[in-house]
Amino acid sequence: MSARRVVGPFNRVEGDLEISLDIDAGRVAAAYVNSPLYRGFEQILQGKLPADALVLVPRICGICSVAQSAAAALALADAAGTVPPANGRLAANLTLATENLADHLTHFYLFFMPDFARADYAGRHWHAAAVERFRATVGSAPNQMLPARADFMRMMGLLAGKWPHTLAVQPGGSTRPLQSSEIYRLHRTLREFRGFLESVTFGARLEHVAALASRAELDHWRGQGGGGDLRAFLAIAADLDLWRLGRATDRFMSYGAYQEQGRRLFPAGLWHHGAAALDIGTIDEDISHAWYAAAGLPQHPGAGSTLPVTEKDGAYSWCKAPRLAGQVVETGALARQVVAGHPLARDMVAAGGGSVAARVVARLVELALVLPAMERWLTELAPGEPWCIATQLADETSGVGLIEAARGSLGHWLTVRRGRIHNYQIIAPTTWNFSPRDAAGQPGALEQALAGLPADATAPLPAAIHHVVRSFDPCMVCTVH
């Protein structure tokens, strides 16, 4: 006889999260992930002037704000047939990369690591150190990281005016031309941030971390010593076997990140025990278990609808269930690096599939991979060359904007009729990862990752469940929007 347990408010995630667990014989028999907040951005956007989306969509999310701006700018550029000049493309990369890296850092230090300071782990050989270092709000790490993060966010002051919620990211490029002395200040900011990462987070050169090519190399590198918070995490991960915790579908998707000349720094694709074709046309959103009026079959987001209803049999979330060719996929830094072919990411999933440890390591490796690219983009900026071109949008048009936010694949599907937004559908990374079941009864990625974990109907929630949930770095405000 299984017992139902409702777990919430699930904190240290962005936004509101609640999970229902069916517990049977000391294990999670089934998990139901509920996104309990609905705001209705897709309804708000209908009837608006297309350019006004740039004011509205960043405010979907305070932590993925630029990502939302970038997806909207791309959708508008696609609809208008605009290609921004090189400076505009590089500024967009730098702005989005700043947000993505800051988000990785925030996740690691503020959201994820504090769980190892929990009393559950008292007695583990690393616990006392974890309490001193990672305890929420009072540990040495969060208090060391916040000023470093604030310094790094000075990138945003120059590139985007402010963060969150900028209007600098436009379909035609950037509103913020940079002069050489400003580029020098950005360079100094990146150098300072590199110094923080190398001395505090990694205890190693970024290039060294980025070049780690396998689990074996990672373990060897940890064993060499040299300090840094990543090594501390790896020691904990080894002790708790976080490499075998939290496996979901092992079907990894990425839309591709950071536009370079004619390619993306991290290419788009799908990986399921090997490279597979990614066909965006096969994305559908299923609303069988979400509180929306059913319009028949699952719909492609280009033709999707969002009509909230208060009661619906079988529904348990405001999150829709996106599926790729009917399949559940996982998205995020791990997926992005697996798809892009990073050897460590490929090796981690080959050995144990998606796991808590692999997701966290992939995020930190991405810090080491992207910061050098940012340094390069700065050198490619050309003051005096154009930063933004004018965009002419037809009265009847449509566009798609697909990008990679910190948490994974973010898509905007825009339709314009008579010069106004006719339809605007958004699928955010956590919409994929934290989706409810679909009509076929397939649980979403987190729901799969939680099934089978030890749990009790009344005892305090095991820390392992916290780790699995937070390993996805969920952003709940994006999820439903």
Add this chain to the structure above:
Amino acid sequence: MNLLWLQSGGCGGCTLSWLGSEHGPLFRVLADEGIELLWHPSVSETGVDEARELIAQCADGRSSVDLLCIEGSLLRGPRGTGGFHRFGGGAQPMIDWVRRIAARARHVVAIGSCSSWGGITAAGINPTDACGLQYDGEAAGGLFGPDFRDAMGLPVINVAGCPPHPDWITETLAALAHGRLRAEHLDDYGRPRFYADQLVHHGCPRNEYYEFKASASRHSEQGCLMEQLGCKGTQAHADCNQRLWNGEGSCLRGGYACIRCTDPGFEEPGHAFETTPKVAGIPIGLPADMPKAWFIALAALSKSATPARVRENAHSDHLLRAPTVKRNKR
């Protein structure tokens, strides 16, 4: 003083802005100001069952709350049930929790424009019937009604902005913690006057372009953003160009319009955000306290007096002409 922070119909961006505080580690700053963080959903260790119990204690008076901070709009829909946001691992709508805790809190602080007046979540058809704690757009009322006063006789303190500057939040909380914030320190909309008595225009580096009405007509140009590109900095209440953002930023410094995000109703300006609405060529929104006739006369005069340097630079994305270097006559 202790502080309880809850989030509802918003984006979490106020918290993220706050975490970007540039005056040292925020958590230590709070402790140093004598503010104890009772619970914050993004940063506190405590979660799920313990957090639910703590919040229940705050609601029924077993735990007292000194500073109740609410981020995000209050969602009254659908049909007054509050069902668009149920909180706490249960069926109870967030608006009920907020009402109950606010009734006992020493002070109630709306963090951001959403909890102040509804904000972006109330835009368009306002699908969730979103409002602020004590305002619904420009109208006093909101979730609590116009007559709400906290245990110390203050209305809801509206740290409006989308998002608010990190210092606006910290400075307001510190003033409350030290008992220094009184009714006369709030403006007509309940905003702390230390930032709301300024205009975004004050300290704008495009000042010379404004003086001569040398206006940008396209993104990335250096000219004034008021005449063509929708900038409301001359009317917007905030100190964004004196107290800069993320080091040396502000919206105007970022090359885009001030959208008056500290004001109620900013989400529905009645025109494209980045296009200045005009009647007979004159912007509808004139600088604060400026008579229209004088604005027109001065604009015409200054346009005719615009130096070529300023006129040309206004339409460029980089400096074409530097100011002339003057040599002293000997």
